[in-house]
Amino acid sequence: MKITPIAVSPDQILYEQVADRLQGLIADGTLEPGDRLPSIRKLREQLSVSTSTVLEAYRLLEDRGLIVPRPQSGYYVKQTALDRHQEPAETAPPQEASPVDISLAFQVMAKIRETDTVQLGAAIPALEYLPLTKLNRLMGKILRENPHLAHAYGSALGCLSLRSELAKRMLDAGCSVPPDRIIITNGAMEAIYLALQAITRPGDTIAIESPTYFGILEAMKMLQLKALALPTHPREGISLPHLEEALQKKQVRACLIITNFNNPIGSCMDDAKKKRLVELLNEYETPLIEDDVYGDIYFTGTRPKAIKAFDTENRVIYCSSVSKILSPGLRIGWCAGGRYGDRIVQIKSIINQSTAVPPQLAVAEFFANGGCDRHLRQLRHAYQTQMNRMLQAIGDYFPPDTRVTHPNGGHVLWLEMPAGFDSLQLYKEALAQKISIAPGVMFSVSGTYYQNCFRLNTAISWSPVVDRAMQTLGELAKKQL
16 A cells, blocks of 8 residues: 655654554554555655654554564554444433532542552553653752742742743643733642632533543532533534533533543544634633643644634633643642633632742743653653553453543543443442442532443553453453443
8 A cells, every 4th residue: 555755743753753644544444453564665665764764663553552563474453442342422411400419439539549459540640651750850959959949938820930831832732821821720620620719609500521520520519510511522522512502591601621632531622623612602701611631642643722722802711730741749730811810810819829839940940941842752652552552451351342432642541331331330349359440420410320431541551460450340341241
């Protein structure tokens, strides 16, 4: 087969671009399981690249679990879970505003974060993927040179050096936000909580994707807000027709969306849909809170744009953090509050005055001089490799009628089992064998639907222990069916 030359991107290593091109051909069915890939010599000539570039691209695809070498024969497309399992369909939650009930989430999270379990439940990155040594060194240097910084109040807005670096990085998401309109927070969840508090009153209704991250539901419950859970597609995201209907009926005060690679369902809206969403918000004068913590963890192409990139009337409150890419423990998040920014700063000042200064300066220095882009390339490679390994394990060990998402970024998978399956039972049985999962009911407004679904974290270091845990989960799932 003839493969057309690639358009070289300065933001991505060449062999990664070659690998992504071939992965795209595998994903769209042009290259099917069992097909032989072009020889190294032929691909080198077709793409006008070096032999070493082709070899590195094939090694990368092998790491991703997509191809296998055969001695004296070449490379072949591997049978993977992408071929064995369908994706879940668009969700169909009850479309009525209701109070949030997330009591189960507290119980589950207390268990799945215990250190003696195989951590497939909590959506947290393995620490070995993160630049901890460099961050620790930067933190030590900052404290040695400025010993008073750890003990003084900082600005409610946060350190200017960090806000300046974040303003530069937000350009990659298509956003032009000046540093003085960025507010540093204690993680993305504080940013979301502050944003909700700034634009709502108790009893208001918020339109959300369904399923959605249980932390968002917890924040809404604390603020006495109602949720309108809308149908969500695992690739395309929230249903705009259903959202428009709710806006027409004046059912919602605001929207809250996890933009890119939603947790837990993995969806990522395309640019046209993001633009249309902003048009709807403007038409009905409705604010939107955007959670974009996974935007930098894309597997192919370039970083997806934020909804904020299409915001023409400053109605979008953009929230993110470094928890998924640098360090969850530093608690560095931020928001660009748009027209609501001053109110958010005021509430931030009342609640906790400021965010700790040394972590801010360490992250700012890492962004400026720490090789962040190289780190992110390595991180994306690791996350994609681990996700493909988990998809392969699902294909090998789980029932054939399992449905599983195939996100193009992030580090979670959403599994849908046949009707009647009880993910809470699976959670309890797995926990008894020191394996954690996140049952689907945690991600529903009432805690009563998605009983046949569960989430798996893929940001882990693959090992025989993890492989055995996946095999055990598959066996437990089969016993229910």
